[in-house]
Amino acid sequence: AQSVTQLGSHVSVSEGALVLLRCNYSSSVPPYLFWYVQYPNQGLQLLLKYTTGATLVKGINGFEAEFKKSETSFHLTKPSAHMSDAAEYFCAVGSGGSNYKLTFGKGTLLTVNP
Amino acid sequence: EAEVAQSPRYKITEKSQAVAFWCDPISGHATLYWYRQILGQGPELLVQFQDESVVDDSQLPKDRFSAERLKGVDSTLKIQPAELGDSAMYLCASSRTGPGNTIYFGEGSWLTVV
Numbered sequence: 048a049q050s051v052t053q054l055g056s057h058v059s060v061s062e063g064a065l066v067l068l069r070c071n072y073s074s075s076v077p078p079y080l081f082w083y084v085q086y087p088n089q090g091l092q093l094l095l096k097y098t099t100g101a102t103l104v105k106g107i108n109g110f111e112a113e114f115k116k117s118e119t120s121f122h123l124t125k126p127s128a129h130m131s132d133a134a135e136y137f138c139a140v141g142s143g144g145s146n147y148k149l150t151f152g153k154g155t156l157l158t159v160n161p
Numbered sequence: 162e163a164e165v166a167q168s169p170r171y172k173i174t175e176k177s178q179a180v181a182f183w184c185d186p187i188s189g190h191a192t193l194y195w196y197r198q199i200l201g202q203g204p205e206l207l208v209q210f211q212d213e214s215v216v217d218d219s220q221l222p223k224d225r226f227s228a229e230r231l232k233g234v235d236s237t238l239k240i241q242p243a244e245l246g247d248s249a250m251y252l253c254a255s256s257r258t259g260p261g262n263t264i265y266f267g268e269g270s271w272l273t274v275v
Contacts, residue, residue: 081263090165091204147258
């Protein structure tokens, strides 16, 4: 079975500061890893994903994440936070096989202070 | 850009009443998912379809929940009777078949049971 642990249910940063949201996963097979963002009362929007190849993945809105197999991690970063980045962020791991689905972490709420 | 369509966006219903949610996936996506997201938590899979067939409904409370995708395109999720604990956002998602594909989410349907 696969699982995702997001460290820190709430992260607060100042505008212009580094954003770091932590995600660790558990998977018995090489994982597919995703970060989604959710704004209030909206669905989930894909930020970036890792399937194969380069371990540093760049996504939308200046976010990137690095797949580290030895650490079973897929942390999300952004060099400089913007007020518009305030949202809930979810890390997810995709199962392989015929019944491909996502298992999500509990989410991290990012607040950005002016 | 094609989107997953869901309706209604918001629904308030009384305990013991029936409620239904509709989803139209992105054209060409054979796999359709229904997730439930309780406030402050990550989405959890309720049911997964491949075309018109259910491939995973292990987490669907079958005594009160049902889902169908009769022609392999749009889908309906029904709850009867609704209970207070069913208050949540119900997210529909779709993807092309196969591991690693991006799963696209709709805007969600908020259910409040009073």
